[in-house]
Amino acid sequence: MILQAEDLTLTFPGFRLRVPRLALAPGEVLVVLGPSGSGKTTLLRLLAGLLPPEGGRVTGGLRVYLPQTPPLLHRSVLDNAAFGLLLHGVPREKARQRAQARLKEVGLEALAHRPAHRLSAGEAARLALARALAVEPEVLLLDEPTANLDPANALRVEVLLRRAAEEGRGVVLATHNLFQARRLGHHLLFLHRGEAVEEGPVAEVFAAPKDPRTQAFLRGEMVF
Ligand SMILES: Nc1ncnc2c1ncn2[C@@H]1O[C@H](COP(=O)(O)OP(=O)(O)OP(=O)(O)O)[C@@H](O)[C@H]1O
Structure with missing residues (x-):
């Protein structure tokens, strides 16, 4: 398993998340479904290590969390793609080379020197994925990655996510799109008011x- 959680709990005023068990194998896509406010984002942030759980624990390999609208630096597309690698201590030239390769994979190599804030929503989504994939994470944690995209761009992102899973990465995908859940997901977890009420x-x-x-x-x- 590349990601495991046991007896996770976290309380906010008027809300309590409780997930007794979660496990993700390499190459597996786990979709997290649930009504608005059921705790999907909170769970992803716990799994990413961005929020400390009140109880329980999370173990696993290198994880990257992408919020619904990933923030981009007011720099070039290439600088953005290389940013995660620089944070991981990769030397600048090497980081730029690896970032270039990732931009090519997501179809953005021609835009490498464009300011990132001029990208369309679909291009920005692919840039955020390229930046995440550049650090070779074992697990991608994605919060509604296609929520703002038209169907054609959503499909391009889905193709990239499927490819990431085929490369052996684990993917946890919170989505409101039931069709997407069926297309991409292997395993499903349904949250209701913070409670994991069904999985399979x-x-x-x-x-x-x-x-x-x-x-x-x-x-x-x-x-x-
Ligand atoms: N930092 C926080 N402090 C207090 N309450 C919070 C905090 N973060 C989230 N909550 C509350 O926790 C509950 C779950 O929120 P969360 O964002 O995880 O739900 P969600 O399923 O991702 O919703 P959506 O589908 O609308 O994005 C909500 O009631 C929310 O108001």
Whole structure:
């Protein structure tokens, strides 16, 4: 396993997250579904080590967390792609070479010297992924990575995520897009008011959800 969590708990005023167990294998895509406010972002931040849990623990390899709108520096596309590597202590020239290669993979090599803030939303999403992948993480933690994208750009991101998983990386993907969950996910975790109420293989949970709350959510009847 490249990511494991046990007995995770965290309390905010009026909200308590409780995830007894979570495990991610290399090459696996875990989709986290749940209504707005159910704790998806909080779980991702705990898994990333950005929030300390109140109880329980998280263990695993190198993780990169991408928030819904990843911040980009007011620098070139290439500088942004190399930024994570510089933070990891990679020398500047080497970092730029590796970043160039990642930009090529995401189809942005022609824009390497453009200011990042001039990119379209779809290009910015791919740049954020290139920057994340450049540090060779074992686990990608993604918070609604295609929420602001049109279907064509969303599809390009999905292709990159599938490729990352095929390379052996683990992916935890919080999404509101049920079609995307079915297309990309192997395993599914459903959160409701901070509680992990159902988990299982994506196909099985979609075909026959066991918990009435998951059933209602998948029927589109739970919108809060
Ligand atoms: N730093 C914080 N301090 C206090 N409460 C917080 C904090 N972060 C999140 N919360 C609360 O925790 C609950 C879960 O929020 P979270 O953002 O994890 O949900 P979510 O499932 O990601 O929602 P959405 O789908 O809308 O992004 C919410 O009630 C939120 O208001």
